[in-house]
Amino acid sequence: MKQRGFTLLEVMVALGILAFVIIATHQILETTTRAKDASDEKIAELNGLQTTFRLMDQDFSQMTKRVVRNESGDEQDLYLLAGRYVLESQYDGIAFVRDGWVNPINLLPRSELQAVGYRVIDDNLERVYRVYVDQLDNTEPRVQVVLKNIEELKFEFLDDKNEWQDQWEIKALPKAVAVTLQQIELEPIRRIFLVPGQGKVITPPSTTTSTGTEQDDGDTQ
Secondary structure (H helix, E strand, O other), X not given: OOOOOOOHHHHXXXXXHHHHXXXXXXXXXXXXXXXXXXXXXXXXXHHHHHHHHHHHHHHHHOEEOOOOEOOOOOEOOOOOXXXXXXXXXXXXXXXXXXXXXXXXXXXXXXXXXXXXXXXXXXXXXXXXXXXOOXXXXXXXXXXXXXXXXXXXXXXXXXXXXXXXEOOOOOOOOOOEEEEEEEEOOOOOEEEEEEOOOOOOOOOOOEEEOOOOOEEEOOOOO
16 A cells, blocks of 8 residues: 655644644743742742841840940940941841840850841841950951841830830830831831830839938849
8 A cells, every 4th residue: 555645734734733832831831930930039038037037036025134335345325226327237227135145054155145236238137246245355246147138127116105216215125126127129017026125214112221211222224
């Protein structure tokens, strides 16, 4: 039996169908890849935010009343330093001392107190900290970049009247700290963190001696 070959038209139609299938497959693969990349980017953003807020929660919740001494040995006036350009930040910056920096059975040559701060440098949110609370050794703080592409960082403070303040200029700890964080091309996010403070200066109690005179116990802060 004589075999019949393909005509030129049939070959062209087959090639056209094959090209269509290849193009469609490529488009599906490209769309799937873009969707995966966008999903991975979003997951990375969410993980970065979760890490940032977890670190802030650990730091703010263990804030303590401890003043810091500078290179000259002078003590700063406040427990909490915050405001525009603090720590050379592009936006708001904040610095304080926290407790609970684990040092099992004092194996490391440091205390469990840690001087920490947050700032934005070159659009990066940085957590800065010192091994030793006081700055007597004049060493630079250690820096950890926790989030990138920042275009705003703002701190607010809750006082004893449950009112939010843009500045905190009293020698006391607020009741809470609100952090507003905005990344480039994204909506701002505001989070509130509780602080072990009362939002006001606490007057230390005085004791009465046996002679009837009052004796001040000193500043308990």
